Amino acid sequence: MIPVIVLTGYLGAGKTSLLNGLLTRPGTRVGVIINDIGKINVDTGLITGQIDAAESIAGGCVCCLPDSGGLDELLEKLAQPKLRLDAIIVEASGAADPINVDRLLRYGNAPGVRPGGIIDVIDAVQHEHTVDTAAMAPARFTAASLVVVNKLDMLPEKARDAAFARISDRVREANPQVAIVPASHAAIDPQLVFDIAMNEDPSDELPLAAASRAEHDHSHAPHAHAVTVPCPEPADPGALLDLLENPPADAYRLKGHVKLRTGRGTQRFLVNMVGRQPHLQVATPGSDPADDALVAVGVELDEQRVGDRLRTSLQASTAEPSSQSLTRLERRLILSSPAEQRQDVLIDDDESVTS
Structure with a gap:
């Protein structure tokens, strides 16, 4: 399943600059949906980099669509x-209101x-004069998984x-x-946002990224660190x-x-968690079980402490899982499934998980 990352922020905060920086990272194929109020046609020439597919929503903001249908149609296409x-x-x-976008x-x-x-994305210069002017912190922050x-x-x-x-204190x-x-x-490490496929452009990739990369200075971006713990x-x-x-x-x-x-043997699962939103699905055939591992990514990552935590969670279990654990696993699989597929994930009478 393809991750959908949403960029929100007040006018002029730097969303497009952040997007440009992400798109200049080589080796990753990215589809883009641009929402631009009042314009019938979005000038995608303003967005440089490896855009393999671009769609626009015009004449309104994403959060104001009558339902998710308009957005769903574009996402399905991409x-x-x-x-x-x-x-x-x-x-x-x-x-756009991040809360409503999240709901869509x-x-x-x-x-x-x-x-x-x-x-x-927050404009550190203007934020306290435009967005954050009330006694209480803006509700929009509740939907964010990452604040830049x-x-x-x-x-x-x-x-x-x-x-x-x-x-930061105000957001929290x-x-x-x-x-x-x-x-x-607006420079951040792309590894915080999506997986980096490779360090060089593939031969069939659009050449825009290579041409524009020299124009983007990534030296200001906080470097993301990663910890990998095998799960043999x-x-x-x-x-x-x-x-x-x-x-x-x-x-x-x-x-x-x-x-x-x-409860009925061993199954492999694909794990993806962004912020505090976990996603779990049964692994598809093709990947090598010998390479199974869990990777943690963060900016200020205490590698020893995080690695120990992952190792503790992945310690091999010789006992059969409890019915409570299987029920929790089933619930997480259901929550991670598209709405139209959720009825296909069931628990057998013996409370084992099937898919």
Whole structure:
């Protein structure tokens, strides 16, 4: 299932610059949906990089669609296997409400896609004069999985740390567990957003990225770190779900294939977690079970502590899983399935998981 990443933020916060930076990363095929109020045709020439498919929603904002149908139609088009996309990015208009956008994605019916997180971009210079002017922290922060505090380079150097801390504290009033990263020129590490397929452009890729990459300075981007823990033997599903439901605070993403005991033998599952939103599905054939591992990605990652936590959760289990663990596993599979497929994931009479 292709992750759908949404970029939100007030007008001028730096969403398009952030998108451009993501698209200049080589080796990843990205589909883009651009939402631009008041324009019939979006000038996709303004978006540089490896855009293999671009669609536009015009004349309104994503959150104001009467239902998810308009968005679902575009997502379904971009999720076609023939496009071979690794990710889809939706750049919402500056007027879009992240809460409503989140609702559209969660309750949409587009096949072949899954939520990949909502990135809310904040203008560190103007935020306290435009967006955050009330007594309570803006509700929009509650939907974000990653907050990028941008334009810190436009503040006096001595004021940057204090401004970042002040904005971070304000965001966490509404969303205590959200990941927050500082940025200048809207530069963030793409590994926080989607998987990096390779370090060089494939031969059949569009040449735009190579031409535009030199124009983008990524030296300001906080570098993401990763910790990989192998999963050679089957683990207990309850232990894995404990990890997904209460991940290490500094791990923004968890991903990989793991083996779990399901009461009727061993099954392999694909794990994807962004922010605090886990996604679990039965693994498809083709990948090598010998390579099963769980990877944690974050900016300020305590590699030793996070690695120990992952190893504890993936320790091989010799006992059969409890009925409670299997019920939790079933519930997570149901929540991770598209709406039209949720009836296909069932628990047998002996409470074993099937798909």
